[in-house]
Amino acid sequence: MLLIRCPHCEMERPEIEFRYAGEAHIVRPPDPAAVSDEAWADYLYMRANPKGLHAERWRHIHGCGRFFNAVRHTVTDKILKTYKAGEPKPDLGAFATSADR
Amino acid sequence: MSGPFRTPSGGRIDRAAPLSFTFDGARYVGVAGDTLASALLANGVHLVGRSIKYHRPRGILSAGAEEPNALVTVIRDGGRVTPNLRATQIELYDGLVTVSQNRWPSLHHDVGAIAGCFSPLFPAGFYYKTFMGPRWLGSNWAWTRVYEPLIRRAAGLGRAPTSPDPDHYASRYAHCDVLVVGSGPAGLCAALAAAQAGGRVILCDEQSEMGGSLLSETTAIVDGKSALDWIADKIDLLSSQDRVTLLPRTQAFGYFHDNFIALAERVTDHLANPDPASPRERLWQVFAKQVVLATGAIERPLMFPDNDRPGIMLAGAAHTYLERYGAKPGHRAALVGSHDTIYRAALALARQDVVIAGIFDNRSHPDSDLIPLAREAGITVTTGATIIGTSGRLRLSKVRLGVLSDDGSARDAGDLACDHLLMSGGWTPSVHLFSQSRGKLAWHPDKQAFLPARSHARVWSAGTCAGDNELSEVIENGFAAGENAARAAGLMARPRVAVAVENAQTLNGGSLGELPHPNRHSRKMAFVDFQNDVTSEDLKLAVREGFQSIEHVKRYTTTGMATDQGKTSNMNALGIMSSQLNIPLPDVGLTTFRAPYTPVTFGTLAAHSRGDLFDPIRRTPIDSWAQDNGAVFEDAGPWKRARYFPKAGEDMHAAVRRECRIVRSAVGVLDASTFGKIEVVGPDASEFLKRLYVNDFRNLEIGQCRYGVLLNEAGFVIDDGVIGRLAESTFHVTTTTGGAARVLHLMEDYLQTEFPDLACWLTSTTEHWAVIAVQGPKSRDALAPLVEGIDLGKASFPHMSLAEGKVAGVPARVFRVSFTGELGFEVNVPADYGRSVWELIWQEVCLYDGCAYGTEAMHVLRAEKGFVIVGQETDGTVTVGDLGFGWAVGKQKQDFVGKRSLSRSDMIKADRHQLVGLQTVDPKIVLEEGAQITIESSSTAGAAALGHVTSSYWSDALGRSIALALVSGGRKRRGERLHVPMPGGAIEVVVTAPVFYDPKGERLGG
């Protein structure tokens, strides 16, 4: 089980308090009607699914209930950073060295 | 006396504390400190089991967790029967009852041993090849007639207990700076270093006593003390510190992500009379900042023909039995090997007056300080020698010697009598947990071993598991690992005092693979994997048949796949593969080490999660009334819901028919408390609901409610419910029973991440309200006398109204809604009043000859009206259009969740599966839910179905069966005859509108 730091509670809590919520920084188009079928399908279904660093959404569902984002390495399962939803996506390249060490 | 093979003194046993035990009904006496294995050996018992495939007599091979042969069943009492325990790990207690396994009628006379005569029937890949009997006999002939009966006779370890486990098991979490696994010299020193740095330390060891290999160390002097005194000092030092937790009898069995380690602690298995309040075992789930693995090494057997007779044992194990347990393996020993361990064992045995018939060193020029010592002790040492065969039916009686030539062959050199043979092929570092941590292993040719290299985990390895050999080196590296771990955990390591080690024996050597023997292709078996009865020939056959990857060979031959996971066999298997394929050993590859390191009981893994605590049950505030009134319950997710209320002599169908009839003719009450309820509050509440639901809520007046449909972003229906407006900024939202948590999660997701600009708050009120549905033409008459502050009149409280008032004196929210098609109300009262208000309503209902009805009648009544149930009519691929709910979609709405998807090309195809009604041509036939629908009465195989039946019931109101279905292009097929193919023939049906009863909705208006 992972220990995950909730950026709202500012605490490390066990993974069972959290729920995974998919890739982060996929923004719902503000005017969906103006989006092409292809672009809408991309928004609905296409995900990066990388082997390596992944910015993803989590919710502290059995804690404060808030959604937040995390940078996780999909090979090691290490969570390298958590941050509040709405904050900019971190530069994943900056984590690469520490994760692959 | 505790056995004729007991030494007079020494070891970690208490000869003054005899313990009586039985093995296969025979009574023996051991002493405190014994394991079952050491006590049996002290009594001269070597034959302890039969092998799994060939039923060959087997003895005790090892002295630890790696034991492949000596698996026994421990019987404490009726429900406390534990099979497949390793005799080497079972601590003796007074009255211990044990039996051997895999033999019939007895260990000494086993009918199954005949399987050994049929060994050609069990070649490598046996399990795969048996499926390919001669084709003319039919595909299954060989399996059902020959092989399966043989396997069933031969297979299996111990028998599973037949009654429930009466013990209880505990589970706990722990956090520490440094977890040290293994309490041998390296682990002890690592724990000391980490503790001195001020860290929270957990030190666990699978054995009953801390100290590891030092517990059988009799020559070395550590810090001027004997090894045993030195351990005692260090354990005292550790146990005096509050921040140190010592866990003996605790196996670290799994190393998971992020330094999360699972330990299994045996709490009571070693006690004659355990405290019933104590758990039998305890699961520790440890979050460790840093981990030090000091897991030691496991000795390898040698592979020569008939290397598996009782009396053949690992040399290091014999040394442990002698020095730690005071148990001699016999009177007359022969030793063979490629590692100096054989000299240490021989010297120790000789000191206890065991006759050493000879030491046969596979190496032509061994170089050990112990060889001159052995010769001085009068022991014959032969180099360049081996064993090429053994004799003795149930116990070794003699070995056949071989002389190794330079060309790698072996020449017969005659027999040698002995009652036990001790072997050592060297030691394999235990890298299991390191590998589980997803650490990479590196091959070290100088040590002929895979050793820990890089890991993503915060893990350090020290001692023999890391390739250390000499005791001084082990101690030094143990300290270093503990200091490194402490520093990495953010602590300050203290300066270390050097530990002086004198007189430690240095042991070198080792080999991998099979020893040469002249009868290469004979049927003599040289076992690689003792537990799964895999021989060197099996591996060679696999290679000859073209297998090259160790992962494939493992599965094909089953080598390493027994419960011991090949602890004693994997490296030898690689050695054989390497020589057969003629490639370097590391190129053969290495199979993956998986948790658990040793078998773990289900009880430990389940801990408290059993019985009532296995899966929580949710019950409504009215549940107790339903129980008192004979309800039959069904599961709805975690909820228990009353399904129907049978009267005497009624089956479900009779009860449901009666309940439906009474609701349609008078009045019925239903406990609807399980429906999900979410209070949506705030100035932007209506805007939020507008963006989420397909319906428009901005024009919903206060005191009105509306049926709402929720889609996911892909455009598919995921929930529905009634939404009422209590005030300008307060909405009472209901969801399906199963969807409550999911809908709240989805709402929170949108509110927090997509629409954070909206001022709106969500609260789950599912458990706040008890909900009593009162439905039927007499519902108003029954309810009205209890209602204060709300005029239930037709004009003042029309269909889809909502008001707050009092019911039976209790503050209530009353909805005028109907899920039956009849005049109806739903009364929400605070949960604590649920049962009392229900009972008062019930009294009124009884005045009109009403009834309580359950979910089954609810389903029939709603199906008669064509009301869908999300999750029954829908399956995540159904749109509002498919359901015919286009009317619900707010036409003026620019956007709502899922709207954009509704115009994708796939969503507007004419052949989408649409909701229709089905009526069977024979009105008495009730269709099966889930049945497929076809055009033809006998479709060609492979033709796609038109759709499927989603709901199907007998309708008492209509006097016939009814069904709802999703059918391709269904709305255009009204009046068409279709078919529902069933095993007894196709059932003819007519497509209708999905409303069967009161299609104009006149009954609602009353």
Ligand SMILES: [Zn+2]
């Ligand atoms: Zn939180």
